[in-house]
Amino acid sequence: MKKFVFASVMALASISLVAAPKLHSQDSSQVTIKDPAEFNAYQMFSTQSDPKAKAAAGEEFLSKYPQSVVKGAVLDQMIDSYQAAGDQDGVLKTADRELQVDPNSLKAILYSVLIKKQQCAKNQDQATCDDAAALAKKGLALQKPASTADADWQKLTHAAFPIFHSAIAADDSVKKDYKDAQSEYQNELKLYSDDESKTAGLNDTLLLAQAYAQPGSTQDLKVAVWYFARVWALAPAQYKAQIEPKLEYYYKKYHGGLDGLDEIKQKAATSVNPTADYNPPPAKSPQEQIHDLIASTPNLDSLALSDKETILGLGGKEDADKMWAVLQGKQTQVPGVVIAATADQVQVAVTQDAKDAKVADFIVNMKKPLTEAELKIIQPGFEFKTAPDAMLAGTYDTYKQLPATDTTSASAQVVLKDGEYIPAEKKKAPAAHHPAHRPTHK
Template identity: 35%
Template sequence: MKKVVLASLLAVAGAATMMQPCFAQDAPAAAPAAGQTGGQVQMSADEYKVYNDADTAATPAAKAAGFEAYLKAYPNSAVKQDALQKLMFAYQGTNDPVKTLDAADRLLQVDPSNLTALYLEAFLRRNAADALTDPAAKTAGLDKAAGFAQTGLTATKPQSMADADFQKLKSQATPVFESVIADDDISKKDYAGAITTFKTEVTGAPAEATQAPGAVLQDVFFLATSYMNSTPPDYLNCAWYATRAAVYAGQYASAIQPTATYCYKKYHGKDEGYDKLQALVKTSLTPPADLATTVTPAPKPADLVANLIATTPDLATLAISDKEFVLQYGKPEDADKVFGTVKGKSTQFPDTIVVAATADQLQVSVSDDAVQSKTADFAFNFATPLKTVPAVGDKITLTGTYASYTQSPLLITMSDATVVEKKKPAAKAPVHHTTHH
């Protein structure tokens, strides 16, 4: 999921506790004394010394090294589970996610329902997957993280653990499990699944967690974007949850607000009344049943096109976004009429965003809708192949001649394309100093 820059911004408030969970499942007690026979565990004096040296080590790194040595010397120890859990916590204390996961893997081999190990597997593997750039590898990583999260949601209480302690532990881990599962859904474009899981997470969280920057408020926003990316898009619910997230995001609101206002305008057709929605979202996390009567939908695209054509004497004066709107939603004869005003004309497009690239063609996002949905609405064909092909996501300025278009999905094709190179700053003239004698 993802998760772009916003994820790290909104997670700032909760990052420290998420990376260093303050809970421990059935945390092991101190080792029994050497030769103890009254309890369930007996240790020789030699084994006890190795265990105790590890357990009382002064630093997490020393503790980890000590427990590794203990487990190597006593692989079938009666306290192997406890030693592995302490090893996992020690590696966590060194901020080493790779070794923390290795210890968690080993712990789950002997204790498959260990909730803390499952939590760390889900959380750390999701973090690692989010950092990947290869889509297939990212999806595989999120799949694995989600598998641990699913197991965590159904994990049962250890016999030796009090009900209250287990429920406290479960309440801390469950939102993370649900968030990881929803992220996995998003990576597969299963937005319906993501919506269901995100809603379960955020409605089950304490109210204050949805009213301050943190992991849960972050997922309120991703619930909004899941609605926006659904087929067909649900712009009303997107507007509600994105506005709710923006209202409580504090200094991070600027990263969220564009999506909130975009969805509101896509649903309502204009900015009018948005301040009322901003006030309304403060009353509840979830939208009221009559929200659709409070925020009325915009006229249908066909109606807007008809009105635009009727009220514009010179169609050539339409803005690019309006021309695109007519091309996509207008009657074929109206679309052809509008395209006729630009066909054969050369135009420059600044700051287009690359969606797909070859040496012969760049597909780019130009309109706000295309940028939001990360789809191409223009294809620029080059007569001379590019020597340097830009990367997906790059911003570049292009020129081209309007050649043709397809209406659904909308794609405007430009011929004789060129990339406009950024101007280099003018070199400063050298300063000449007069030599005085």
């Protein structure tokens, strides 16, 4: 039950970027512009090569001819122009206008979903995530237009549909509906070829692993370990060190040790989903593991803080009482991620389960109120570490065991008193060591 700290894996998303395909919702060659002035204006727009100039020319054209028969084609090309110019706001607004002209434009839906999905991942804003999911569901329900060849439609949907499932899964995850998130990520991975699953699908394989690892009734650590192992096996070397701690944490939590993990890594590299022979035996029950740990640890105070919290939360009464007898009244550092903070109290997630569920398992009541300047630093998401970084400390006061719920595992909530925030730049220098003075005899 060693404590593991998992670094951010957001950088891994860069290996799964999917270039949006060239989609066309309206072919302007199939329509006739009767007004010569309108035709010349359209020609001036369509022949622009600079993306910004073309977007501006399109805006000017639609301002003069808002009901043009080529309105859809102009908007379609403007989406490409805004995209090439790196103007995501322009892409979104133009895609929304195109959907008013053609509600079934796969291109407008796809670009909107891509951008809103990125915003959802960045901001975790429920409304944005919901919008992306709603558009994605609409995209999945589209039927092939009669004017589109079967082969072309298959190519377009092969590019778009995995992204749609991913957006729905992301929305489910923000809502903590991990069962549906698991299903949507699985649906996404089914649409990829084997090679695509190792590139475009790799980041969402990681998100699928995290969905299976979330505490609660939908947690399945055996399955989560497989997907973590697959991502570790296929990720570029610079990301393995970020993934491995979480893989090992959950494998040890399920199996009780690291034996057999190397073989799982090898197998997971060759198969998207768990193979028929994937069957690592589960570990002893948490209470049995805790009892063994206490019996084999002469000094319980030497355990990692997360292990102490695990004993308090999952241990039988006798074992939890033994741990608490060692802790109560003692001061401790509290490394972990801030969940909430006020001037008088800081709530921190210390264990990996608490971090995953974004709930506080340590509550630190401050000895003196935090200043406004300190509260600007100690925001949700800020991570306290150990020296030489900024630290949070307090004295063990009380604890209680919390039962499992649909979204959380059984755990302990530990309350500390006399909390103290120790900024990194204000730590005390080591005491100077002076040579001892020997007494002289006269």
